[in-house]
Amino acid sequence: MNAKASQATRATQRRYDRLAPFYDRLDRMGQPGWRRRVFQETVGQVLEIGVGTGKNFPFYKPGTSVTAVDISPRMLEVARRKLDAARQKNPGSGEGIGDGGPVPVKLMLTDAQSLPFPDASFDCAVATFVFCSVPDPVLGLQEIRRVLAPGGRLVLLEHMRRDDRIVGPLMDLLNPLVVRMVGANINRRTVENVRKADFAVDQVDDLSMNIVKLILAHRD
Numbered sequence: 001m002n003a004k005a006s007q008a009t010r011a012t013q014r015r016y017d018r019l020a021p022f023y024d025r026l027d028r029m030g031q032p033g034w035r036r037r038v039f040q041e042t043v044g045q046v047l048e049i050g051v052g053t054g055k056n057f058p059f060y061k062p063g064t065s066v067t068a069v070d071i072s073p074r075m076l077e078v079a080r081r082k083l084d085a086a087r088q089k090n091p092g093s094g095e096g097i098g099d100g101g102p103v104p105v106k107l108m109l110t111d112a113q114s115l116p117f118p119d120a121s122f123d124c125a126v127a128t129f130v131f132c133s134v135p136d137p138v139l140g141l142q143e144i145r146r147v148l149a150p151g152g153r154l155v156l157l158e159h160m161r162r163d164d165r166i167v168g169p170l171m172d173l174l175n176p177l178v179v180r181m182v183g184a185n186i187n188r189r190t191v192e193n194v195r196k197a198d199f200a201v202d203q204v205d206d207l208s209m210n211i212v213k214l215i216l217a218h219r220d
C-alpha cells in the first residue's frame with residue numbers, strides 16, 4: 001500500500017471510530033430485504049469485510065460460519081456487545097448470532113487491504129456498503145480473491161457511481177466534498193473494480209436508482 005493509501009486508511013479508521021456510538025441510529029443504508037438477499041447467497045466459511053456494528057448479524061444464514069473483520073476498533077466494540085447480548089439471551093449458542101438460528105461468528109480487527117489469512121481460506125466473502133470507503137478498493141478486492149477458495153463467491157451490496165451522462169458527472173463533481181464530510185466516495189466504479197481484481201462477474205442487480213447494486217461474482 002502506498003503512503004497516500006495508508007494515510008487514507010488511518011483517516012477512515014478514525015472517522016468510523018468517531019461515528020461508532022451513533023452509527024446504528026444515523027445509518028439508513030441497506031433495507032433489511034437487501035441485506036437478507038445478500039446472505040441468502042452465502043455458503044460455508046464466510047468472510048464479512050467491514051462488519052461495522054454488526055447490522056448484518058440478523059441475516060447470517062444457518063449452516064454457515066462467519067469471520068467478520070473491520071478496521072475500526074470502536075465499530076467492532078458495538079458488534080461485540082451485540083454478540084455478547086445474543087449469547088446471554090441464548091447461553092447454548094456459544095458465539096452464535098442470527099435470526100434464523102445461531103451462526104458462529106469470529107470478530108477481528110483487520111484491514112481489508114492486507115488480510116491475515118492464508119490463500120483459499122474461505123468459500124464466500126460479503127461486504128455491504130464498504131467499498132465506498134476502502135482507500136484502495138482494487139487492492140482490497142484482490143486480497144479477498146486471494147483468500148477465497150477456487151470457485152469461491154463474492155457478494156457485494158454497494159452504492160456506486162451512476163453510469164449516465166448527468167448524475168454520474170455530478171457525482172464526480174461532488175465526491176471530494178462528500179469524502180471530506182462523511183468519508184465515503186459516491187463515485188466508485190465498483191463493478192469495474194471487481195473485474196479489475198480478476199473476479200468473474202455473474203450478476204449485477206440494480207436495487208435503487210442505478211446507484212445501489214447487488215453484485216455476485218466468483219473467482220475461477
Ligand SMILES: C[S@@+](CC[C@H](N)C(=O)[O-])C[C@H]1O[C@@H](n2cnc3c(N)ncnc32)[C@H](O)[C@@H]1O
Pocket residue numbers: 009012013016027030049050051052053054055056069070071072075110111112113127128129130133134135140
Ligand atoms: C458504511 S460502514 C458499513 C458497515 C456495515 N457493513 C453495514 O452494512 O452497516 C463501512 C465499514 O467499513 C469499514 N472499513 C472501511 N475501510 C475498511 C478497510 N480497509 N478494512 C476493513 N474495514 C473497513 C469501516 O470501519 C466501517 O465499519
